[in-house]
Every structure is written in C-alpha cells, then in structure tokens.
Amino acid sequence: MNARRSPTIRRRRLGAELRRHREAAGVTIDVVAERLGFSPSKVSRIETGHNSATPRDVSELLTFYGVETHEAQELVQIAREARQKGWWHPYSAVLVGAYVGLEAAARRVRTYEQQVIPGLLQTENYALAMIRAARSSDSVKEIDRRVHVRLARQSLLTQDDAVDLHVVLDEAVLSRPVGGDDVMREQLARLIEVHEQPNVTLQVLPFAAGAHAGMDGPFTILDFPDPGDADVVYAENATGGLFLEKEEELKKYHSIFDALASAALGPEESTRMLAMLMKEPLWRSRPRDSGST
The missing domain is CATH 3.30.870 (Endonuclease; Chain A)
Incomplete structure (x- = not known):
C-alpha cells in the first residue's frame, strides 16, 4: 500500500472513531466487552490504535453502538486498510x-x-x-x-x-x-x-x-x-x-x-x-x- 496511507495511522483513526461512537452510545468498555465476548483489554487496545481490529469486529462494535450503514461501511473499509502491511x-x-x-x-x-x-x-x-x-x-x-x-x-x-x-x-x-x-x-x-x-x-x-x-x-x-x-x-x-x-x-x-x-x-x-x-x-x-x- 502507499506509504502515505500508513496502516498505523488508519488504525489510530479507526480507534478514535470507535471510541467516539462508544461514548456517544453511553456504554463503557466493560459493557462492550461483556456483550460482545471481547476482553476489556482488547476493546481498549483497539480504541487506542495499539491493536488492529478485524472488519468483523468493527462491524459488530458499530452495530452495538447503533451506527448507520453508510458510516459503518466506511469504518469497516478503514479496518481492512489498517490490517495491510507497511513497507517496514x-x-x-x-x-x-x-x-x-x-x-x-x-x-x-x-x-x-x-x-x-x-x-x-x-x-x-x-x-x-x-x-x-x-x-x-x-x-x-x-x-x-x-x-x-x-x-x-x-x-x-x-x-x-x-x-x-x-x-x-x-x-x-x-x-x-x-x-x-x-x-x-x-x-x-x-x-x-x-x-x-x-x-x-x-x-x-x-x-x-x-x-x-x-x-x-x-x-x-x-x-x-x-x-x-x-x-x-x-x-x-x-x-x-x-x-x-x-x-x-x-x-x-x-x-x-x-x-x-x-x-x-x-x-x-x-x-x-x-x-x-x-x-x-x-x-x-x-x-x-x-x-x-
């Protein structure tokens, strides 16, 4: 992929958007983890950009947060890009x-x-x-x-x-x-x-x-x-x-x-x-x- 579309920055952007939607939905990391079968540390590391999330994980999170289809599709695409490998x-x-x-x-x-x-x-x-x-x-x-x-x-x-x-x-x-x-x-x-x-x-x-x-x-x-x-x-x-x-x-x-x-x-x-x-x-x-x- 183009180095200027770094997977690192895509992962960071995705995490920030997921955190924003979770907070808008009024739920805590612990509640998300319990409802979706994730560990709290997994949710936290996705939101901070330290871990990549699968498109399926992102789709499940956004569904739980009540995010509309078009925006959800864009974020799932970012999740795909974030899982690509940089030149390094x-x-x-x-x-x-x-x-x-x-x-x-x-x-x-x-x-x-x-x-x-x-x-x-x-x-x-x-x-x-x-x-x-x-x-x-x-x-x-x-x-x-x-x-x-x-x-x-x-x-x-x-x-x-x-x-x-x-x-x-x-x-x-x-x-x-x-x-x-x-x-x-x-x-x-x-x-x-x-x-x-x-x-x-x-x-x-x-x-x-x-x-x-x-x-x-x-x-x-x-x-x-x-x-x-x-x-x-x-x-x-x-x-x-x-x-x-x-x-x-x-x-x-x-x-x-x-x-x-x-x-x-x-x-x-x-x-x-x-x-x-x-x-x-x-x-x-x-x-x-x-x-x-």
Whole structure:
C-alpha cells in the first residue's frame, strides 16, 4: 500500500472513531466487552490504535453502538486498510513501537535533537556507527537491518508528496564525531546538502543560546494531512519512546518547539556554521583528556 496511507495511522483513526461512537452510545468498555465476548483489554487496545481490529469486529462494535450503514461501511473499509502491511513490516523485529508507521503518514515532522543527527538526515556511515555504539549487543545482521530501515525512511524527503521536515539541532550534536573524523565530515556535508531541499528546514541551536526550552530532552512532533488525525509527540528513550496525544501535552510541545526555533540560528546562518565546522571541526580543536593532572 502507499506509504502515505500508513496502516498505523488508519488504525489510530479507526480507534478514535470507535471510541467516539462508544461514548456517544453511553456504554463503557466493560459493557462492550461483556456483550460482545471481547476482553476489556482488547476493546481498549483497539480504541487506542495499539491493536488492529478485524472488519468483523468493527462491524459488530458499530452495530452495538447503533451506527448507520453508510458510516459503518466506511469504518469497516478503514479496518481492512489498517490490517495491510507497511513497507517496514519485514523489519518489525528490529523496530520498537509505532513511530515509523506514524512518520510514514505525517505531513510535517518537527524535531529537536541534542545528541544525534535525526534519522531522516543520517548518512549510512553515521547511522552504522551510531547504531553499533548504542546497540552493542545486537548481531551484525540486526544492525544492518536497522541501518537499512533508517535509510529507507529517508525516501519521505524526496517522494512526490514529500514530508516537510523542520529540525532544530543542538550544537552538541555537531561537536561529537560519531564514527570518526571522515564519517562526521561526510555527515556535515549531508546536512549542508539538504539545505537546498525546499521541504527541509535545518537550524542549529548554538551553545551561546545558554539555557533553553528544550533542556528536558529531544522530541518529535508529527502532524498529519487529515484534520481528523490529531498531532502526536514522540519522546524517544532507550526502550522505544513515549507517545503523547493529550491536548495540553501537544500545546506544551508546540510552544517548546517554537521557542527553540526562535532561539536557534536561522537556516542560512546554520548552513554557514556547518560549512565552518567542516573546515575547523570542534572535536579536533578539543583534544581528549589524557588523564594527567
């Protein structure tokens, strides 16, 4: 199926509609589970988009909620689409959570990073070095598969309906030579190159900015072309990350990102800084401590 009609986002949309109809019918999850022979956790996970529902399950739920035929047919069709496999399905063993599926459907991605180059902008050598370091217990095959998925995701930036990407990158990311000098210089060149793409905005948040709104950590805001699909914030961690969808959470992270973009260098200034760092890398001007006192 078309990556932009991601089964992940279809599942999320379906769950939200089923929850809306259940609440409109004035019944609880426990009542639905008892009447239809489902477990309460099954109903809950369908509504949150964590589990796919069969067309038959959806039909039974909608009948119980008293949903009219035409709308019911549309939702049953969404259930069919949500059960199709995304391009990333063969790599599910090395992926955690639903992020790739949501990213595949996004209209716009806004991300703040303070440790690494975002995956959508990584070179193959940078991705390989980073994943090897972060997942030292993985097999060579697993690492190669992770790199492959990361590079495959980057087609989102160049396809006909390309995603809009806005990155605020902490200067610390540019100071860490992941993979060594050659790999990092190649990565900096890649960042300069993407500046030419009209759908990519890259800003560097310099050390000189001091304390800033993103001190609590990196995050990504995804928003989608259909108004019925609410934005989602993804805060990544070592076990897979946290998805935030409540209105007050979204408002908070929108505000943080706007503040970071205001504090960061503009795109042109950021590109000049990247070019300067290619000539005079920070990691070469700061020799490692030999341990002497």
